[in-house]
Amino acid sequence: MATIVMKLNGIIYTTVMRLPYSPANKIRVSALLVLILAFASISSGENTYEDNTSEFLKREYSLSKPYQGLGSSSSSHWEFMGNTMIMPEHIRLTPDLQSRQGAVWSRIPCYIRDWELRVQFKIHGEGKKNLNGDGLAIWLTKERMQNGQVFGNTNFFTGLSVFVDTYPNDDKQHERTFPFISAMVGNGSVAYDHDRDGRFTDLGGCAAHVRNVEYDTFLLIRYMKNRLTVMMDIEGKQEWKDCLDIPGVRLPQGYYFGISSATGDLSDNHDLISFKLYELTVERSPEEDQQEITLPSVDYRVDPNGNSNNKIIHSLHFSISYFTEKYKCLYLTNVFFAQFTWRMKEGASSPPYFSSLFPSLCWL
Ligand SMILES: *[C@@H]1O[C@H](CO)[C@@H](O)[C@H](O)[C@H]1NC(C)=O
Numbered sequence: 001m002a003t004i005v006m007k008l009n010g011i012i013y014t015t016v017m018r019l020p021y022s023p024a025n026k027i028r029v030s031a032l033l034v035l036i037l038a039f040a041s042i043s044s045g046e047n048t049y050e051d052n053t054s055e056f057l058k059r060e061y062s063l064s065k066p067y068q069g070l071g072s073s074s075s076s077h078w079e080f081m082g083n084t085m086i087m088p089e090h091i092r093l094t095p096d097l098q099s100r101q102g103a104v105w106s107r108i109p110c111y112i113r114d115w116e117l118r119v120q121f122k123i124h125g126e127g128k129k130n131l132n133g134d135g136l137a138i139w140l141t142k143e144r145m146q147n148g149q150v151f152g153n154t155n156f157f158t159g160l161s162v163f164v165d166t167y168p169n170d171d172k173q174h175e176r177t178f179p180f181i182s183a184m185v186g187n188g189s190v191a192y193d194h195d196r197d198g199r200f201t202d203l204g205g206c207a208a209h210v211r212n213v214e215y216d217t218f219l220l221i222r223y224m225k226n227r228l229t230v231m232m233d234i235e236g237k238q239e240w241k242d243c244l245d246i247p248g249v250r251l252p253q254g255y256y257f258g259i260s261s262a263t264g265d266l267s268d269n270h271d272l273i274s275f276k277l278y279e280l281t282v283e284r285s286p287e288e289d290q291q292e293i294t295l296p297s298v299d300y301r302v303d304p305n306g307n308s309n310n311k312i313i314h315s316l317h318f319s320i321s322y323f324t325e326k327y328k329c330l331y332l333t334n335v336f337f338a339q340f341t342w343r344m345k346e347g348a349s350s351p352p353y354f355s356s357l358f359p360s361l362c363w364l
């Protein structure tokens with residue numbers, strides 16, 4: 001791919017040299033450059049994950065039909081609590097009744113550094129849209145088997161959670177459509193604010209139409225090289241759609257996986273169908289291997305009150321810097337983005353060929 005890009009760049013270079021300056025020529029050159037960028041991102045998108053990553057299902061951290069590893073004996077890998085009911089086809093965390101809570105928790109602390117979790121779940125009930133609640137949460141935390149106000153788990157938790165929030169508690173804000181998937185990293189001293197749907201502490205998220213749908217709904221959570229990615233397959237198309245992608249998420253080892261759910265005045269059936277953890281094998285440098293993390297944290301969090309333009313710029317920045325990191329031109333891209341951000345702030349429209357030039361140069 002790099003050679004193709006190099007060749008294309010060569011063609012452009014000669015074309016630019018030969019063509020007399022005119023607006024039409026300028027457009028042609030811009031179009032070519034945009035094409036190169038498209039090429040570059042397609043190939044890098046494949047490479048980042050497929051190249052040197054192999055995955056293995058870890059049975060001790062997984063749960064699937066007929067849920068044999070789940071029980072109260074200490075030899076079982078999973079434990080359940082609250083109103084949880086184990087059925088042949090699913091684990092019902094809560095029935096479609098008011099004020100119920102249920103959860104299942106792994107008994108084994110997890111020391112896998114890079115992993116991917118695929119959860120199949122089903123949320124369904126009698127209530128009309130927005131007259132149902134509250135949703136479910138997937139956890140990797142220091143605490144386990146506790147009751148509480150955060151989707152059936154304790155508040156001030158320490159670790160990672162991914163919420164599938166089906167009820168808009170904070171109805172003053174209309175910028176979110178529910179159900180809404182979001183993620184949070186807690187360090188034990190930060191509260192999840194249920195009345196505000198956690199928007200002051202979340203790392204972002206996406207709307208996800210997962211309730212009362214006839215097809216299977218899946219969530220994918222990947223934690224690889226301190227990068228948290230959440231994707232979903234909820235439209236019956238057997239393909240993952242992006243929801244959230246955050247670098248610089250630091251999680252300690254030895255935490256517990258779990259999934260919990262709660263209903264309040266409003267309710268739903270919250271069913272877990274399968275929970276599958278895959279270990280990802282990732283190459284690391286010796287320095288990366290030595291990093292010891294003691295408290296969960298996130299290097300960078302987008303300000304929820306910031307305007308959406310900034311959010312787009314930041315997520316663009318992160319994806320591009322991730323791709324280019326591999327090719328050692330992070331610095332160039334950062335300079336370019338500083339300029340780009342500045343231009344956007346000033347209200348100037350950035351010429352498209354300019355924005356595509358830098359990332360494609362990085363590929364040479
Ligand atoms: C993948 O990793 C293996 C060792 O883990 C190494 O020998 C191989 O060269 C790597 N392949 C690529 C394409 O980086």
Ligand SMILES: *[C@@H]1O[C@H](CO)[C@@H](O)[C@H](O)[C@H]1NC(C)=O
Pocket residue numbers: 187189190295
């Ligand atoms: C926990 O996170 C909050 C918010 O990011 C921060 O203000 C606080 O200092 C952190 N606590 C510790 C013990 O690091």
Ligand SMILES: [Ca+2]
Pocket residue numbers: 134165166167168169194197
């Ligand atoms: Ca809510």
